[in-house]
Amino acid sequence: MYEELLKNTALADERFIVMTAENRALVRNLPTILGNRFIDTGITEQTMIGAAAGLALRGRTPVVHALAAFLSMRAFEFIRTDVGIGNLPVKLSSFIPGFLSDGNGPTHQAIEDISIMRGIPNMQVFAATDEQDLVTMLPKIWDSSHPSYVRICTKPSVYQHDSYFEIGKAEIISEGTDVTILVYGFMFEQAMITAEILRKQGKSVGLINMRSLKPVDEQAIIRVALRCELMVTIEDHFQTGGLYSIVAETLLKNRLTANVLPIALEERWFKPARLQEVLEYEGFTGMKMAKKISSYFEEIMVDDLNDNKLILE
Amino acid sequence: MIENKIVALESIALRVREHIIKMSTDGGCFVGASLSATDLMVYLYNDFLNISSDNLHDPNRDYLFLSKGHDVPALYGTLVEMGILGEERLQNHLSTLDNIYWHPNTKIPGVEFHSGSLGHLPSVAIGVALDCKIKGGKNLVICIMGDGELNEGSCWEAVMVANAYKLDNLIFVIDRNKFQANVATEDLIPLEPLVDKFEAFGASVTRIDGHNFQDLEEAFADIPYKKGKLNVVIADTIRGKGLPSIEARADRWFCNFSENEVQQLLEELHGTHQATLESEVMVVR
Numbered sequence: 205m206y207e208e209l210l211k212n213t214a215l216a217d218e219r220f221i222v223m224t225a226e227n228r229a230l231v232r233n234l235p236t237i238l239g240n241r242f243i244d245t246g247i248t249e250q251t252m253i254g255a256a257a258g259l260a261l262r263g264r265t266p267v268v269h270a271l272a273a274f275l276s277m278r279a280f281e282f283i284r285t286d287v288g289i290g291n292l293p294v295k296l297s298s299f300i301p302g303f304l305s306d307g308n309g310p311t312h313q314a315i316e317d318i319s320i321m322r323g324i325p326n327m328q329v330f331a332a333t334d335e336q337d338l339v340t341m342l343p344k345i346w347d348s349s350h351p352s353y354v355r356i357c358t359k360p361s362v363y364q365h366d367s368y369f370e371i372g373k374a375e376i377i378s379e380g381t382d383v384t385i386l387v388y389g390f391m392f393e394q395a396m397i398t399a400e401i402l403r404k405q406g407k408s409v410g411l412i413n414m415r416s417l418k419p420v421d422e423q424a425i426i427r428v429a430l431r432c433e434l435m436v437t438i439e440d441h442f443q444t445g446g447l448y449s450i451v452a453e454t455l456l457k458n459r460l461t462a463n464v465l466p467i468a469l470e471e472r473w474f475k476p477a478r479l480q481e482v483l484e485y486e487g488f489t490g491m492k493m494a495k496k497i498s499s500y501f502e503e504i505m506v507d508d509l510n511d512n513k514l515i516l517e
Numbered sequence: 518m519i520e521n522k523i524v525a526l527e528s529i530a531l532r533v534r535e536h537i538i539k540m541s542t543d544g545g546c547f548v549g550a551s552l553s554a555t556d557l558m559v560y561l562y563n564d565f566l567n568i569s570s571d572n573l574h575d576p577n578r579d580y581l582f583l584s585k586g587h588d589v590p591a592l593y594g595t596l597v598e599m600g601i602l603g604e605e606r607l608q609n610h611l612s613t614l615d616n617i618y619w620h621p622n623t624k625i626p627g628v629e630f631h632s633g634s635l636g637h638l639p640s641v642a643i644g645v646a647l648d649c650k651i652k653g654g655k656n657l658v659i660c661i662m663g664d665g666e667l668n669e670g671s672c673w674e675a676v677m678v679a680n681a682y683k684l685d686n687l688i689f690v691i692d693r694n695k696f697q698a699n700v701a702t703e704d705l706i707p708l709e710p711l712v713d714k715f716e717a718f719g720a721s722v723t724r725i726d727g728h729n730f731q732d733l734e735e736a737f738a739d740i741p742y743k744k745g746k747l748n749v750v751i752a753d754t755i756r757g758k759g760l761p762s763i764e765a766r767a768d769r770w771f772c773n774f775s776e777n778e779v780q781q782l783l784e785e786l787h788g789t790h791q792a793t794l795e796s797e798v799m800v801v802r
Contacts, residue, residue, distance in 0.1 A: 258644020
Protein backbone atom coordinates (compact mmCIF):
# COMPACT_ATOMS: atom_id res chain seq x y z
CA MET A 205 0.00 0.00 0.00
CA TYR A 206 2.84 2.43 0.84
CA GLU A 207 4.63 1.75 -2.42
CA GLU A 208 1.39 1.95 -4.38
CA LEU A 209 0.54 5.31 -2.82
CA LEU A 210 4.04 6.64 -3.50
CA LYS A 211 3.96 5.37 -7.08
CA ASN A 212 0.58 6.94 -7.78
CA THR A 213 1.58 10.20 -6.11
CA ALA A 214 4.80 10.43 -8.11
CA LEU A 215 3.13 9.46 -11.38
CA ALA A 216 0.44 12.10 -10.87
CA ASP A 217 2.83 14.84 -9.81
CA GLU A 218 6.13 15.48 -11.57
CA ARG A 219 7.49 17.27 -8.53
CA PHE A 220 7.91 14.03 -6.61
CA ILE A 221 11.32 12.35 -6.54
CA VAL A 222 11.86 9.07 -4.69
CA MET A 223 15.24 8.78 -2.99
CA THR A 224 16.93 6.17 -0.90
CA ALA A 225 20.27 5.54 0.76
CA GLU A 226 20.19 1.99 -0.53
CA ASN A 227 17.23 1.06 1.61
CA ARG A 228 14.85 -0.29 -0.99
CA ALA A 229 12.49 -2.44 1.08
CA LEU A 230 9.60 0.01 0.68
CA VAL A 231 10.30 1.01 -2.93
CA ARG A 232 11.46 -2.14 -4.70
CA ASN A 233 9.38 -1.67 -7.82
CA LEU A 234 9.82 2.04 -8.29
CA PRO A 235 13.18 2.24 -10.13
CA THR A 236 11.72 0.90 -13.37
CA ILE A 237 8.46 2.83 -13.02
CA LEU A 238 9.93 6.23 -12.11
CA GLY A 239 13.16 6.07 -14.13
CA ASN A 240 15.33 9.08 -13.41
CA ARG A 241 12.96 10.25 -10.68
CA PHE A 242 14.19 7.35 -8.56
CA ILE A 243 17.57 8.22 -7.06
CA ASP A 244 19.58 5.80 -4.94
CA THR A 245 22.70 7.52 -3.55
CA GLY A 246 24.11 4.37 -1.98
CA ILE A 247 24.95 4.17 1.69
CA THR A 248 25.33 7.94 2.02
CA GLU A 249 22.60 9.33 4.26
CA GLN A 250 24.28 12.74 4.40
CA THR A 251 24.70 13.09 0.67
CA MET A 252 21.16 11.87 0.08
CA ILE A 253 19.77 14.57 2.39
CA GLY A 254 21.97 17.30 0.89
CA ALA A 255 20.92 16.25 -2.61
CA ALA A 256 17.28 16.17 -1.50
CA ALA A 257 17.69 19.78 -0.34
CA GLY A 258 19.17 20.67 -3.74
CA LEU A 259 16.29 18.98 -5.55
CA ALA A 260 13.81 20.83 -3.33
CA LEU A 261 15.54 24.12 -4.28
CA ARG A 262 14.61 23.25 -7.85
CA GLY A 263 10.95 22.82 -6.90
CA ARG A 264 10.94 19.08 -6.28
CA THR A 265 9.41 17.23 -3.35
CA PRO A 266 11.84 14.43 -2.50
CA VAL A 267 10.49 11.50 -0.48
CA VAL A 268 13.59 9.96 1.06
CA HIS A 269 14.07 6.54 2.59
CA ALA A 270 16.64 5.19 5.01
CA LEU A 271 16.82 3.18 8.18
CA ALA A 272 15.48 5.29 11.04
CA ALA A 273 18.66 5.30 13.11
CA PHE A 274 20.90 6.41 10.24
CA LEU A 275 18.42 8.81 8.71
CA SER A 276 17.75 10.59 12.00
CA MET A 277 21.28 10.51 13.39
CA ARG A 278 23.95 10.02 10.72
CA ALA A 279 22.31 12.68 8.59
CA PHE A 280 21.03 14.76 11.48
CA GLU A 281 23.07 17.88 10.85
CA PHE A 282 22.22 17.79 7.14
CA ILE A 283 18.53 17.54 8.02
CA ARG A 284 18.78 20.32 10.56
CA THR A 285 21.03 22.60 8.53
CA ASP A 286 20.04 22.05 4.90
CA VAL A 287 16.41 20.97 5.19
CA GLY A 288 15.49 22.66 8.49
CA ILE A 289 17.06 26.09 8.01
CA GLY A 290 15.91 26.04 4.40
CA ASN A 291 12.37 24.94 5.43
CA LEU A 292 12.40 22.76 2.33
CA PRO A 293 9.68 20.18 1.57
CA VAL A 294 11.87 17.12 2.01
CA LYS A 295 9.79 14.16 3.21
CA LEU A 296 11.64 11.72 5.42
CA SER A 297 10.29 8.15 5.47
CA SER A 298 11.96 6.55 8.43
CA PHE A 299 12.10 2.79 8.16
CA ILE A 300 12.13 0.37 11.14
CA PRO A 301 11.99 2.91 13.96
CA GLY A 302 11.66 1.97 17.64
CA PHE A 303 11.03 -1.68 18.53
CA LEU A 304 10.70 -2.55 14.82
CA SER A 305 14.48 -2.90 14.64
CA ASP A 306 13.93 -6.05 16.77
CA GLY A 307 17.08 -8.18 16.59
CA ASN A 308 19.48 -5.58 15.14
CA GLY A 309 20.89 -4.28 18.38
CA PRO A 310 21.39 -0.80 19.78
CA THR A 311 23.27 0.55 16.72
CA HIS A 312 20.00 0.29 14.79
CA GLN A 313 17.62 1.39 17.53
CA ALA A 314 16.04 4.72 16.65
CA ILE A 315 14.50 5.50 20.01
CA GLU A 316 15.50 9.16 20.22
CA ASP A 317 14.28 10.09 16.72
CA ILE A 318 11.09 11.85 17.80
CA SER A 319 13.06 13.85 20.32
CA ILE A 320 15.74 15.07 17.95
CA MET A 321 13.51 15.59 14.92
CA ARG A 322 10.96 17.69 16.78
CA GLY A 323 13.81 19.89 17.98
CA ILE A 324 14.30 21.18 14.42
CA PRO A 325 12.32 24.33 13.63
CA ASN A 326 9.93 23.84 10.68
CA MET A 327 10.09 20.04 10.93
CA GLN A 328 6.78 18.21 11.32
CA VAL A 329 6.85 14.82 13.03
CA PHE A 330 4.42 11.94 12.61
CA ALA A 331 4.06 8.26 13.47
CA ALA A 332 1.71 5.76 11.86
CA THR A 333 0.34 2.78 13.76
CA ASP A 334 0.03 0.47 10.75
CA GLU A 335 -0.25 0.47 6.98
CA GLN A 336 -3.80 1.77 6.80
CA ASP A 337 -3.02 4.59 9.22
CA LEU A 338 0.11 5.37 7.23
CA VAL A 339 -1.56 5.71 3.85
CA THR A 340 -4.35 7.75 5.45
CA MET A 341 -1.82 10.24 6.81
CA LEU A 342 0.73 10.52 4.02
CA PRO A 343 -1.16 12.47 1.33
CA LYS A 344 -1.55 15.53 3.57
CA ILE A 345 1.97 15.17 4.94
CA TRP A 346 3.45 15.02 1.46
CA ASP A 347 1.27 17.88 0.33
CA SER A 348 2.54 20.18 3.09
CA SER A 349 5.18 22.76 2.18
CA HIS A 350 7.17 21.87 5.34
CA PRO A 351 9.74 19.16 5.85
CA SER A 352 8.47 16.09 7.65
CA TYR A 353 9.73 13.05 9.51
CA VAL A 354 7.43 10.02 9.49
CA ARG A 355 7.95 6.89 11.53
CA ILE A 356 6.93 4.29 8.98
CA CYS A 357 4.95 1.26 10.15
CA THR A 358 3.63 -1.03 7.45
CA LYS A 359 2.22 -3.88 9.49
CA PRO A 360 -1.32 -4.97 8.62
CA SER A 361 -4.04 -3.02 10.36
CA VAL A 362 -5.96 -4.54 13.26
CA TYR A 363 -8.19 -1.52 13.63
CA GLN A 364 -10.33 0.37 11.14
CA HIS A 365 -8.92 3.87 11.48
CA ASP A 366 -10.71 7.11 10.94
CA SER A 367 -10.05 7.85 7.30
CA TYR A 368 -9.88 11.56 8.06
CA PHE A 369 -6.49 12.93 8.95
CA GLU A 370 -5.34 16.43 9.62
CA ILE A 371 -1.85 17.63 10.51
CA GLY A 372 -1.88 18.48 14.22
CA LYS A 373 -4.86 16.25 15.03
CA ALA A 374 -4.89 13.03 17.02
CA GLU A 375 -7.24 10.15 16.35
CA ILE A 376 -9.48 9.72 19.40
CA ILE A 377 -10.23 6.01 19.52
CA SER A 378 -12.24 6.17 22.75
CA GLU A 379 -12.70 8.43 25.75
CA GLY A 380 -12.60 7.49 29.44
CA THR A 381 -12.56 9.08 32.88
CA ASP A 382 -10.26 6.69 34.80
CA VAL A 383 -7.36 6.02 32.47
CA THR A 384 -6.49 7.45 29.05
CA ILE A 385 -3.67 5.98 27.01
CA LEU A 386 -1.80 8.22 24.60
CA VAL A 387 0.21 6.22 22.08
CA TYR A 388 1.83 6.54 18.66
CA GLY A 389 3.21 4.24 16.02
CA PHE A 390 3.86 0.54 16.37
CA MET A 391 2.84 0.36 20.07
CA PHE A 392 -0.79 1.12 19.18
CA GLU A 393 -1.82 -2.52 18.87
CA GLN A 394 -0.46 -3.45 22.32
CA ALA A 395 -2.05 -0.31 23.75
CA MET A 396 -5.42 -1.47 22.40
CA ILE A 397 -4.97 -4.75 24.27
CA THR A 398 -3.98 -2.84 27.40
CA ALA A 399 -7.11 -0.68 27.15
CA GLU A 400 -9.29 -3.75 26.73
CA ILE A 401 -7.83 -5.43 29.82
CA LEU A 402 -8.32 -2.30 31.91
CA ARG A 403 -11.91 -2.04 30.71
CA LYS A 404 -12.54 -5.63 31.77
CA GLN A 405 -11.38 -4.55 35.22
CA GLY A 406 -14.27 -2.12 35.22
CA LYS A 407 -12.33 1.04 34.46
CA SER A 408 -13.44 3.78 32.12
CA VAL A 409 -10.61 3.84 29.57
CA GLY A 410 -9.74 6.19 26.75
CA LEU A 411 -7.28 5.55 23.91
CA ILE A 412 -5.71 8.13 21.64
CA ASN A 413 -3.58 7.50 18.54
CA MET A 414 -1.45 10.65 18.51
CA ARG A 415 -0.53 10.45 14.80
CA SER A 416 0.87 14.02 14.66
CA LEU A 417 3.57 14.59 17.29
CA LYS A 418 4.56 17.98 15.94
CA PRO A 419 2.43 19.94 15.65
CA VAL A 420 0.71 18.09 18.48
CA ASP A 421 -2.99 18.02 19.24
CA GLU A 422 -2.85 20.17 22.36
CA GLN A 423 -6.61 20.22 22.79
CA ALA A 424 -6.72 16.43 22.94
CA ILE A 425 -4.07 16.39 25.68
CA ILE A 426 -5.74 19.19 27.67
CA ARG A 427 -9.12 17.50 27.45
CA VAL A 428 -7.68 14.30 28.91
CA ALA A 429 -5.84 16.20 31.66
CA LEU A 430 -9.07 17.88 32.72
CA ARG A 431 -11.38 14.89 32.56
CA CYS A 432 -9.41 11.81 33.36
CA GLU A 433 -7.75 10.53 36.57
CA LEU A 434 -4.66 9.09 34.93
CA MET A 435 -2.95 9.76 31.65
CA VAL A 436 -0.54 7.11 30.34
CA THR A 437 1.97 7.72 27.57
CA ILE A 438 3.19 4.62 25.74
CA GLU A 439 6.11 4.84 23.33
CA ASP A 440 8.97 2.75 21.98
CA HIS A 441 11.29 5.70 22.54
CA PHE A 442 13.54 7.02 25.27
CA GLN A 443 11.52 8.60 28.03
CA THR A 444 13.37 11.87 27.36
CA GLY A 445 12.07 14.05 24.58
CA GLY A 446 9.25 11.91 23.25
CA LEU A 447 5.52 11.86 23.97
CA TYR A 448 5.94 12.04 27.76
CA SER A 449 7.95 15.25 27.30
CA ILE A 450 5.46 16.58 24.77
CA VAL A 451 2.62 16.03 27.25
CA ALA A 452 4.62 17.67 30.05
CA GLU A 453 5.39 20.69 27.87
CA THR A 454 1.77 21.00 26.80
CA LEU A 455 0.47 20.84 30.37
CA LEU A 456 3.00 23.35 31.70
CA LYS A 457 2.29 25.71 28.85
CA ASN A 458 -1.40 25.61 29.75
CA ARG A 459 -0.74 25.84 33.50
CA LEU A 460 -2.18 22.39 34.14
CA THR A 461 -1.01 19.41 36.08
CA ALA A 462 -2.14 15.81 35.90
CA ASN A 463 -1.26 12.26 36.88
CA VAL A 464 0.89 11.02 34.03
CA LEU A 465 2.49 7.59 33.91
CA PRO A 466 5.20 7.20 31.25
CA ILE A 467 5.77 3.80 29.70
CA ALA A 468 8.96 4.29 27.71
CA LEU A 469 12.62 3.26 27.66
CA GLU A 470 14.21 5.03 30.55
CA GLU A 471 17.91 5.72 29.92
CA ARG A 472 18.63 2.43 28.21
CA TRP A 473 18.54 0.66 24.88
CA PHE A 474 16.27 -2.36 24.61
CA LYS A 475 17.25 -6.01 24.57
CA PRO A 476 17.61 -7.08 20.91
CA ALA A 477 15.52 -10.14 20.04
CA ARG A 478 12.53 -11.33 18.00
CA LEU A 479 9.89 -8.60 18.24
CA GLN A 480 7.43 -10.45 20.46
CA GLU A 481 10.23 -11.41 22.83
CA VAL A 482 11.41 -7.80 22.99
CA LEU A 483 7.93 -6.75 24.08
CA GLU A 484 7.80 -9.47 26.76
CA TYR A 485 11.30 -8.76 28.03
CA GLU A 486 10.85 -5.01 28.16
CA GLY A 487 7.37 -5.15 29.68
CA PHE A 488 5.62 -3.63 26.66
CA THR A 489 3.00 -6.32 25.98
CA GLY A 490 -0.64 -5.32 26.41
CA MET A 491 -0.89 -7.49 29.52
CA LYS A 492 2.29 -6.22 31.22
CA MET A 493 1.45 -2.60 30.56
CA ALA A 494 -2.08 -3.15 31.91
CA LYS A 495 -0.64 -4.53 35.16
CA LYS A 496 1.70 -1.58 35.52
CA ILE A 497 -1.09 0.90 34.85
CA SER A 498 -3.51 -0.86 37.23
CA SER A 499 -1.11 -0.80 40.08
CA TYR A 500 -0.21 2.85 39.48
CA PHE A 501 -3.91 3.68 39.27
CA GLU A 502 -4.50 2.02 42.67
CA GLU A 503 -1.66 4.10 44.15
CA ILE A 504 -3.24 7.28 42.90
CA MET A 505 -6.62 6.28 44.30
CA VAL A 506 -5.07 5.59 47.71
CA ASP A 507 -3.21 8.90 47.58
CA ASP A 508 -6.44 10.70 46.68
CA LEU A 509 -8.20 8.97 49.56
CA ASN A 510 -5.46 10.06 51.98
CA ASP A 511 -5.56 13.60 50.65
CA ASN A 512 -9.32 13.71 51.24
CA LYS A 513 -8.86 12.38 54.78
CA LEU A 514 -6.33 15.11 55.52
CA ILE A 515 -8.72 17.71 54.25
CA LEU A 516 -11.56 16.29 56.40
CA GLU A 517 -9.37 16.24 59.50
CA MET B 518 42.16 36.11 -23.02
CA ILE B 519 42.45 39.55 -24.48
CA GLU B 520 44.42 42.08 -22.47
CA ASN B 521 41.47 44.45 -22.02
CA LYS B 522 39.42 41.77 -20.41
CA ILE B 523 42.19 40.87 -17.98
CA VAL B 524 42.56 44.51 -17.01
CA ALA B 525 38.81 44.78 -16.49
CA LEU B 526 38.68 41.66 -14.31
CA GLU B 527 41.68 42.80 -12.29
CA SER B 528 40.02 46.12 -11.68
CA ILE B 529 36.83 44.39 -10.47
CA ALA B 530 38.90 42.07 -8.25
CA LEU B 531 40.64 45.09 -6.73
CA ARG B 532 37.30 46.65 -5.80
CA VAL B 533 36.07 43.33 -4.34
CA ARG B 534 39.20 43.19 -2.20
CA GLU B 535 38.50 46.74 -1.03
CA HIS B 536 35.00 45.65 0.06
CA ILE B 537 36.50 42.70 1.96
CA ILE B 538 39.07 44.85 3.75
CA LYS B 539 36.40 47.35 4.73
CA MET B 540 34.37 44.52 6.27
CA SER B 541 37.33 43.39 8.36
CA THR B 542 36.80 45.88 11.15
CA ASP B 543 34.22 46.42 13.90
CA GLY B 544 33.72 42.69 14.45
CA GLY B 545 35.90 41.52 11.61
CA CYS B 546 35.54 38.70 9.11
CA PHE B 547 37.45 35.82 7.53
CA VAL B 548 39.75 38.02 5.50
CA GLY B 549 42.43 35.53 4.47
CA ALA B 550 40.04 32.93 3.08
CA SER B 551 38.01 35.61 1.30
CA LEU B 552 41.03 37.08 -0.45
CA SER B 553 42.19 33.70 -1.74
CA ALA B 554 38.81 33.05 -3.37
CA THR B 555 38.28 36.56 -4.76
CA ASP B 556 39.74 36.06 -8.23
CA LEU B 557 37.84 32.79 -8.63
CA MET B 558 34.53 34.45 -7.88
CA VAL B 559 35.27 37.52 -9.95
CA TYR B 560 36.16 35.35 -12.94
CA LEU B 561 33.21 32.95 -12.59
CA TYR B 562 30.53 35.63 -12.18
CA ASN B 563 31.89 38.07 -14.70
CA ASP B 564 33.14 35.86 -17.46
CA PHE B 565 31.77 32.36 -17.16
CA LEU B 566 28.47 31.81 -15.40
CA ASN B 567 25.07 32.65 -16.79
CA ILE B 568 24.07 34.59 -13.67
CA SER B 569 23.00 38.22 -13.64
CA SER B 570 20.63 40.53 -11.81
CA ASP B 571 18.05 39.73 -14.51
CA ASN B 572 17.95 35.97 -14.16
CA LEU B 573 18.34 35.22 -10.44
CA HIS B 574 15.13 33.16 -10.40
CA ASP B 575 15.30 31.77 -13.90
CA PRO B 576 15.45 27.95 -13.73
CA ASN B 577 17.79 28.01 -16.73
CA ARG B 578 20.45 30.10 -14.99
CA ASP B 579 23.74 28.64 -13.83
CA TYR B 580 24.27 28.07 -10.13
CA LEU B 581 27.16 28.90 -7.83
CA PHE B 582 27.19 27.37 -4.36
CA LEU B 583 29.66 28.60 -1.80
CA SER B 584 30.41 25.63 0.42
CA LYS B 585 33.32 27.25 2.28
CA GLY B 586 30.85 29.82 3.51
CA HIS B 587 33.27 31.83 5.62
CA ASP B 588 34.70 33.44 2.47
CA VAL B 589 31.34 35.12 1.86
CA PRO B 590 32.84 38.64 2.02
CA ALA B 591 34.33 37.84 -1.39
CA LEU B 592 30.88 36.86 -2.61
CA TYR B 593 29.24 39.97 -1.12
CA GLY B 594 31.85 42.09 -2.86
CA THR B 595 31.43 40.25 -6.16
CA LEU B 596 27.63 40.54 -6.00
CA VAL B 597 27.96 44.27 -5.33
CA GLU B 598 30.19 44.66 -8.38
CA MET B 599 27.68 42.63 -10.42
CA GLY B 600 24.92 45.06 -9.41
CA ILE B 601 23.05 42.20 -7.69
CA LEU B 602 23.57 43.40 -4.11
CA GLY B 603 23.33 47.04 -3.10
CA GLU B 604 26.72 48.35 -1.94
CA GLU B 605 25.08 50.26 0.92
CA ARG B 606 24.13 46.94 2.52
CA LEU B 607 27.80 46.16 3.20
CA GLN B 608 27.64 48.97 5.75
CA ASN B 609 25.27 46.70 7.67
CA HIS B 610 27.88 43.99 8.14
CA LEU B 611 27.17 42.27 11.50
CA SER B 612 24.20 44.53 12.25
CA THR B 613 20.83 43.09 13.26
CA LEU B 614 19.30 45.59 10.83
CA ASP B 615 20.35 43.37 7.92
CA ASN B 616 21.47 39.83 7.19
CA ILE B 617 25.08 40.47 6.22
CA TYR B 618 27.11 38.23 8.50
CA TRP B 619 29.99 35.76 8.52
CA HIS B 620 28.27 33.04 6.50
CA PRO B 621 25.97 33.15 3.46
CA ASN B 622 22.19 33.15 3.68
CA THR B 623 19.46 33.39 1.10
CA LYS B 624 18.26 36.81 2.26
CA ILE B 625 21.17 38.11 0.18
CA PRO B 626 20.15 38.34 -3.50
CA GLY B 627 22.38 36.05 -5.52
CA VAL B 628 23.09 33.66 -2.64
CA GLU B 629 21.65 30.30 -3.73
CA PHE B 630 21.84 28.57 -0.34
CA HIS B 631 23.07 29.07 3.17
CA SER B 632 26.34 27.46 4.25
CA GLY B 633 28.88 27.59 7.03
CA SER B 634 28.97 23.99 8.14
CA LEU B 635 31.61 22.48 5.88
CA GLY B 636 30.97 19.61 3.51
CA HIS B 637 27.26 20.33 2.94
CA LEU B 638 26.97 22.10 -0.37
CA PRO B 639 28.69 19.51 -2.56
CA SER B 640 25.64 17.31 -1.99
CA VAL B 641 23.17 20.17 -2.32
CA ALA B 642 24.84 21.04 -5.64
CA ILE B 643 24.43 17.40 -6.66
CA GLY B 644 20.68 17.67 -6.09
CA VAL B 645 20.49 20.77 -8.25
CA ALA B 646 22.73 19.26 -10.96
CA LEU B 647 20.63 16.09 -10.97
CA ASP B 648 17.45 18.07 -11.50
CA CYS B 649 19.05 20.10 -14.29
CA LYS B 650 20.02 16.81 -15.95
CA ILE B 651 16.56 15.29 -15.51
CA LYS B 652 14.99 18.36 -17.11
CA GLY B 653 17.54 18.35 -19.91
CA GLY B 654 18.79 21.81 -18.97
CA LYS B 655 22.10 23.25 -20.14
CA ASN B 656 22.77 24.80 -16.72
CA LEU B 657 26.14 24.46 -15.08
CA VAL B 658 26.39 24.05 -11.34
CA ILE B 659 29.52 25.17 -9.48
CA CYS B 660 30.39 24.44 -5.90
CA ILE B 661 33.37 26.27 -4.40
CA MET B 662 35.00 24.32 -1.61
CA GLY B 663 37.94 25.01 0.64
CA ASP B 664 40.93 22.71 0.78
CA GLY B 665 40.59 22.36 4.55
CA GLU B 666 36.95 21.51 3.93
CA LEU B 667 38.13 18.38 2.14
CA ASN B 668 38.83 16.90 5.59
CA GLU B 669 35.07 16.33 5.77
CA GLY B 670 34.11 12.85 4.56
CA SER B 671 30.87 14.15 3.07
CA CYS B 672 32.92 15.89 0.33
CA TRP B 673 34.24 12.54 -0.82
CA GLU B 674 30.83 10.89 -0.56
CA ALA B 675 29.61 13.62 -2.86
CA VAL B 676 32.41 13.02 -5.38
CA MET B 677 31.51 9.32 -5.50
CA VAL B 678 27.80 10.00 -5.94
CA ALA B 679 28.44 12.68 -8.61
CA ASN B 680 30.59 10.15 -10.42
CA ALA B 681 27.86 7.49 -10.16
CA TYR B 682 25.28 9.86 -11.64
CA LYS B 683 27.67 11.10 -14.37
CA LEU B 684 27.19 14.74 -13.43
CA ASP B 685 29.33 16.44 -16.06
CA ASN B 686 27.26 19.61 -15.53
CA LEU B 687 28.73 19.90 -12.04
CA ILE B 688 32.07 21.56 -11.21
CA PHE B 689 33.75 21.36 -7.84
CA VAL B 690 36.21 24.24 -7.55
CA ILE B 691 38.77 23.83 -4.79
CA ASP B 692 40.24 27.02 -3.35
CA ARG B 693 43.62 25.44 -2.63
CA ASN B 694 45.07 28.13 -0.37
CA LYS B 695 47.06 25.50 1.59
CA PHE B 696 45.63 26.42 4.98
CA GLN B 697 42.85 25.14 7.09
CA ALA B 698 41.66 27.34 9.93
CA ASN B 699 44.84 27.59 11.94
CA VAL B 700 47.35 25.23 10.40
CA ALA B 701 48.85 24.50 6.97
CA THR B 702 46.89 21.64 5.40
CA GLU B 703 50.00 19.55 4.74
CA ASP B 704 51.08 19.88 8.39
CA LEU B 705 47.76 18.61 9.71
CA ILE B 706 45.80 16.33 7.36
CA PRO B 707 47.85 16.16 4.14
CA LEU B 708 45.78 16.43 0.96
CA GLU B 709 48.39 15.84 -1.71
CA PRO B 710 48.49 14.32 -4.21
CA LEU B 711 45.13 15.99 -4.60
CA VAL B 712 44.71 15.60 -8.36
CA ASP B 713 45.28 11.87 -8.00
CA LYS B 714 42.76 11.62 -5.20
CA PHE B 715 39.97 13.20 -7.24
CA GLU B 716 40.89 11.23 -10.34
CA ALA B 717 40.84 8.00 -8.34
CA PHE B 718 37.29 8.90 -7.31
CA GLY B 719 36.27 9.22 -10.95
CA ALA B 720 36.52 12.97 -11.59
CA SER B 721 38.22 14.84 -14.43
CA VAL B 722 40.64 17.28 -12.88
CA THR B 723 42.46 20.46 -13.91
CA ARG B 724 44.92 22.29 -11.69
CA ILE B 725 45.59 25.97 -12.25
CA ASP B 726 46.79 29.21 -10.71
CA GLY B 727 43.62 30.57 -9.11
CA HIS B 728 44.82 34.17 -9.34
CA ASN B 729 45.55 34.09 -13.07
CA PHE B 730 42.56 35.05 -15.22
CA GLN B 731 44.15 33.58 -18.33
CA ASP B 732 44.50 30.23 -16.53
CA LEU B 733 40.97 30.44 -15.23
CA GLU B 734 39.56 31.08 -18.68
CA GLU B 735 41.44 28.16 -20.16
CA ALA B 736 40.43 25.83 -17.34
CA PHE B 737 36.74 26.60 -17.69
CA ALA B 738 36.66 26.78 -21.48
CA ASP B 739 36.85 23.00 -21.75
CA ILE B 740 33.98 22.15 -19.36
CA PRO B 741 32.78 19.42 -19.45
CA TYR B 742 36.21 17.86 -19.53
CA LYS B 743 34.87 14.42 -20.30
CA LYS B 744 31.32 13.35 -21.08
CA GLY B 745 29.73 11.85 -17.99
CA LYS B 746 32.50 12.90 -15.59
CA LEU B 747 32.38 15.26 -12.63
CA ASN B 748 34.66 18.27 -13.27
CA VAL B 749 37.10 19.33 -10.59
CA VAL B 750 39.16 22.52 -10.81
CA ILE B 751 41.90 22.78 -8.22
CA ALA B 752 42.81 26.45 -8.02
CA ASP B 753 46.14 27.05 -6.31
CA THR B 754 45.72 30.26 -4.36
CA ILE B 755 47.33 32.30 -1.62
CA ARG B 756 45.51 32.97 1.60
CA GLY B 757 45.31 36.70 2.11
CA LYS B 758 46.17 37.37 -1.57
CA GLY B 759 46.68 41.06 -2.23
CA LEU B 760 47.83 41.98 1.27
CA PRO B 761 51.50 40.98 1.67
CA SER B 762 51.38 41.61 5.40
CA ILE B 763 48.90 38.79 5.94
CA GLU B 764 49.58 36.58 2.90
CA ALA B 765 50.05 32.88 3.67
CA ARG B 766 50.04 33.46 7.39
CA ALA B 767 48.47 30.76 9.55
CA ASP B 768 47.45 33.30 12.18
CA ARG B 769 45.59 35.65 9.82
CA TRP B 770 42.50 33.61 9.01
CA PHE B 771 39.97 35.66 10.89
CA CYS B 772 40.90 39.31 11.33
CA ASN B 773 39.32 42.14 13.25
CA PHE B 774 41.35 45.19 12.29
CA SER B 775 41.22 48.69 13.69
CA GLU B 776 39.99 51.54 11.48
CA ASN B 777 43.56 52.69 11.19
CA GLU B 778 44.75 49.28 10.03
CA VAL B 779 41.97 49.13 7.47
CA GLN B 780 43.19 52.42 6.00
CA GLN B 781 46.75 51.11 5.92
CA LEU B 782 45.66 47.82 4.33
CA LEU B 783 43.73 49.64 1.63
CA GLU B 784 46.94 51.48 0.81
CA GLU B 785 48.87 48.21 0.93
CA LEU B 786 46.36 46.70 -1.50
CA HIS B 787 47.13 49.50 -3.94
CA GLY B 788 50.86 49.07 -3.38
CA THR B 789 51.41 52.52 -1.99
CA HIS B 790 52.23 51.67 1.63
CA GLN B 791 53.17 48.64 3.71
CA ALA B 792 50.78 48.21 6.65
CA THR B 793 51.98 47.85 10.23
CA LEU B 794 49.53 45.55 11.95
CA GLU B 795 49.06 45.81 15.68
CA SER B 796 45.71 44.10 16.18
CA GLU B 797 45.65 40.81 17.96
CA VAL B 798 45.85 37.72 15.80
CA MET B 799 42.78 35.54 16.18
CA VAL B 800 43.57 31.90 16.08
CA VAL B 801 40.16 30.43 16.64
CA ARG B 802 36.78 31.74 15.65
